[in-house]
Amino acid sequence: MTLKDKINSKNIPEHVAIIMDGNGRWAKQHGKLRVFGHENGVTAVKKIVEAAAEIGVKNLTLYAFSTENWKRPQSEINALMNLLIKALNKELDSLNKNKIKLYAIGELDKLPSKTYNELQKAISTTESNDKMNLILALSYSSKWEIIEATKKISSKVLSGEIDINAINDKLFSSFLCTANFPDPSLLIRTSGEYRLSNFLLWQIAYAELYFTDKLWPDFGREDFFEAILDYQNRERRFGKTSEQLKQK
Numbered sequence: 001m002t003l004k005d006k007i008n009s010k011n012i013p014e015h016v017a018i019i020m021d022g023n024g025r026w027a028k029q030h031g032k033l034r035v036f037g038h039e040n041g042v043t044a045v046k047k048i049v050e051a052a053a054e055i056g057v058k059n060l061t062l063y064a065f066s067t068e069n070w071k072r073p074q075s076e077i078n079a080l081m082n083l084l085i086k087a088l089n090k091e092l093d094s095l096n097k098n099k100i101k102l103y104a105i106g107e108l109d110k111l112p113s114k115t116y117n118e119l120q121k122a123i124s125t126t127e128s129n130d131k132m133n134l135i136l137a138l139s140y141s142s143k144w145e146i147i148e149a150t151k152k153i154s155s156k157v158l159s160g161e162i163d164i165n166a167i168n169d170k171l172f173s174s175f176l177c178t179a180n181f182p183d184p185s186l187l188i189r190t191s192g193e194y195r196l197s198n199f200l201l202w203q204i205a206y207a208e209l210y211f212t213d214k215l216w217p218d219f220g221r222e223d224f225f226e227a228i229l230d231y232q233n234r235e236r237r238f239g240k241t242s243e244q245l246k247q248k
């Protein structure tokens with residue numbers, strides 16, 4: 001029995017979010033420049049997108065570039081932005097073939113115009129796909145997103161469009177970049193780091209967290225299936241007792 005066969009198809013997380021970390025260390029281990037790690041990271045992305053679609057994950061969010069990553073050396077930033085254009089061009093047909101719809105969340109206007117334009121082109125080309133949403137977090141920061149939502153809500157309160165008492169979890173969520181998607185039920189981070197690095201802080205309030213030492217370029221289908229199996233072995237109580245869940 002393969003790992004994939006062990007997965008319970010009735011308990012697939014509706015939304016999986018991944019902090020793809022460790023490209024630089026992977027390159028170092030191979031005696032290469034960091035860019036080599038990012039290139040191999042793209043190969044891992046392709047494998048995981050396919051694996052996720054295959055088992056029926058409906059939403060997959062990948063942390064590809066954080067707001068903080070703008071602080072990296074300009075040469076690495078340029079390489080990443082070019083790699084993104086290359087990967088989008090190369091994978092567009094396969095996204096369409098697998099009926100994957102592309103989205104991007106983050107401060108997209110900070111992206112170089114060429115990257116931004118390619119991204120928008122890919123997004124509109126995959127618009128009618130409906131098997132899985134692939135959400136790329138680019139120039140993304142959770143605190144930025146929460147502040148933006150707060151500003152928008154505040155201005156609507158001031159103009160009288162929103163009653164202050166109507167602000168609740170649901171309304172707030174609808175002002176985030178992730179308004180179209182359910183909250184992630186599983187968050188994976190590779191590379192042995194135990195932190196969230198400003199990623200989806202609001203949305204992962206009740207996500208199951210899964211950390212692995214594998215560096216992102218080494219993270220493959222089997223590793224992804226292992227994370228799903230680990231998720232399926234957890235009891236999601238949402239504040240209730242174990243007994244209450246069994247009574248259902």
Ligand code: IPE
Binds near residue numbers: 026
């Ligand atoms: C993740 O790998 C990719 C990005 C943040 C763009 P890193 O580049 O952070 O790799 P490490 O953490 O330095 O090994």
Ligand code: IPE
Binds near residue numbers: 064066068
């Ligand atoms: C988080 O990785 C961002 C992405 C994976 C895109 P980083 O490597 O930038 O995170 P820190 O700096 O180690 O927290």
Ligand code: MG
Binds near residue numbers: 021022023
């Ligand atoms: Mg890193």
